[in-house]
Amino acid sequence: MFTIKPSPSSEQFQVLCDMRTEGGGWVVIQNRYGGSENFNRSWDEYKRGFGKPPGEFWLGLEYVHAMTGGDTVLPVDISLQDVSNDEAIFKSHQFSVGSEKEGYAIRLVDKQVGRSLTKLAGTKFSTSDTTDGHGCAKTLGFGWWFNKNCTASNLNGNYPKEGDTKNNGVFWEEFRGMDNRLNITSIRLRAKVPRIH
Template sequence: MTFDVCFVRLMLFLLPSLFGVNAEHLRAENVHLLPADQHHVVMNYGMRVLPRDCHEMLLSSSGHARDGVYLIRPGDSAIVVYCAMREGGWTIVQHITVNSSVSFDRAWADYKHGFGYVTGDHWLGNEYLHQLSAGPARYKLGVKLVDRDAVTKTGEYDPFLVEDESSAYRLRLGLFQGTAGDALMQHTEHYLHDNQKFTTKDRDNDNYFQNCAKLEFQGVAGGGWWYDACAGANLNRRNVIYWQKDCNKERLCKYAWMMVKPSETVKPVHCSDCKKDEL
């Protein structure tokens, strides 16, 4: 494909944002995650066949797509997401800033459908995490942490799966690699987040005698998460982003992201209490 053809294809889905096309009737199941006055920032508004995820969008643009808000269709309906194109086409599913104005102390329904704004601090929604990770391709989960000294650490779990609501959005994780610690599958106190169901303040699915999502630190509740009894990691506690030794009360982190992307290769499954054909 020549450069001219690539440029034309890129412009076709960038035109709405460049020229302010009225996207007042933006059709997205999670349109509440984008302020009404920002509907025009959707980079591929009007695209006839939507990509399944950000990585597919990047490939369809021959690598020219920019970071920003896109429409994707991981299931039956379109949703808005933020795409980290410069980092390889990751679909952002969570972003938090320490002491964020967005509350993560939410009920089951909010965590199911998402809250916040995709252009800032947000949770995309457990239902969309399920749709994205359920295939047909195998997906991996990326974590990005930035501390107050601007030191960035990353990690990846491959493969990654969030089961459906009937299974309480149970988390399934594969092999880990990265510069951050493996806080979801290894911990000095043996907290194991792999294979845990999701818990919110109104739906207790954890292994503690109290509801982990309700436990407070400095007056801030833990928020929804795949708790054990309780946590070796929790990226939804907005006053202390927690990731074992990388982010904690003594080593404050300023930002955290969770993101998903198709696996480049199929790796051996390594998860507790699950069979190979379950991932």
């Protein structure tokens, strides 16, 4: 764990860093791999974060915005593994999340990461206790950036259970469609912020 302070106006906070992937320097913002953490959370919990790194956790939208605020854009790396142990990685060199006032909207995404995330450019984050205009978060019960059809992706969805015959909610449409059940996901941002200690 490292303590970082992305800007003079932001607070210090602790992050889990991946120092192995592509030379390191990645801040992990989401980690799922066993279903031990409940991701059906309120707006405030998604804002401030939950779980305990290095286990399953969500860093917090306020901290992601602190790292990508203003004109800052960071590379994002999204690693996925399905229940058949097949893996996929999606990357973007331009990823940014707006402020809470902006609904933590995804502001910039290049085409490299693929349609499952580019479909979400400009989309606001929503949870079951907020209104997203589409009803996706209320219907699915989990926080995410949902497109109008709720079909692009949801890495915070209901974790797959043994014996499930169809997807329970964790999916990345571009990785074999909505019915491909994912059981390991990780979202990482390559940090450009100074480490405190």
